[in-house]
Amino acid sequence: MNERTCTLENACKEFEADLVLYYYGDDSKADHLRVERHCHECSRCRGFLEDLQNLLPRMAIPEELPATFWDRYYNEMVEKLALQRERGSWWQNFFSPIRAWALPAFGTVAVAALALFLVFGRGEHKSVPSQIPQEVLTDANSLEFFNSMDLLESLGTLEKSDGPRTDLGAVRHT
Numbered sequence: 755m756n757e758r759t760c761t762l763e764n765a766c767k768e769f770e771a772d773l774v775l776y777y778y779g780d781d782s783k784a785d786h787l788r789v790e791r792h793c794h795e796c797s798r799c800r801g802f803l804e805d806l807q808n809l810l811p812r813m814a815i816p817e818e819l820p821a822t823f824w825d826r827y828y829n830e831m832v833e834k835l836a837l838q839r840e841r842g843s844w845w846q847n848f849f850s851p852i853r854a855w856a857l858p859a860f861g862t863v864a865v866a867a868l869a870l871f872l873v874f875g876r877g878e879h880k881s882v883p884s885q886i887p888q889e890v891l892t893d894a895n896s897l898e899f900f901n902s903m904d905l906l907e908s909l910g911t912l913e914k915s916d917g918p919r920t921d922l923g924a925v926r927h928t
Contacts, residue, residue, distance in 0.1 A: 764798060765799045765801075774806070
């Protein structure tokens with residue numbers, strides 16, 4: 755085997771990348787023509803291109819494996835998959851006794867949590883204070899007026915909830 759088939763010939767530095775692109779056909783049409791013209795004139799680049807054409811196809815040849823290898827490989831995979839199906843995963847085996855009562859237990863815990871939230875959570879919610887318009891806040895008399903109106907409204911609500919009242923003073927005078 756001669757020296758030229760083992761190593762690549764040195765090409766011109768400015769054409770090395772272009773020669774590889776030329777070999778794979780990934781260059782533009784203008785670059786393709788430029789590299790062709792240069793290879794006609796330069797023996798080093800022409801040798802580099804010949805070495806690429808001789809060396810790269812031999813490097814990409816895959817090693818052929820015998821049919822017995824593939825048969826053994828297939829049988830091993832089938833056995834491993836069957837064993838895996840039989841065993842199941844560790845977490846399935848760990849949780850298998852729990853499956854029977856897991857759903858009722860989860861439901862019980864959810865109902866208990868909801869009940870606790872409804873019983874103990876009521877007092878903790880603070881109401882959002884109502885927004886007082888800026889015009890009212892600027893005048894203290896207006897604010898006092900609106901507070902008085904709220905008081906009167908509350909009194910009216912209390913009177914309605916007590917129902918009709920008879921005036922005791924009117925009953926005594928008759």
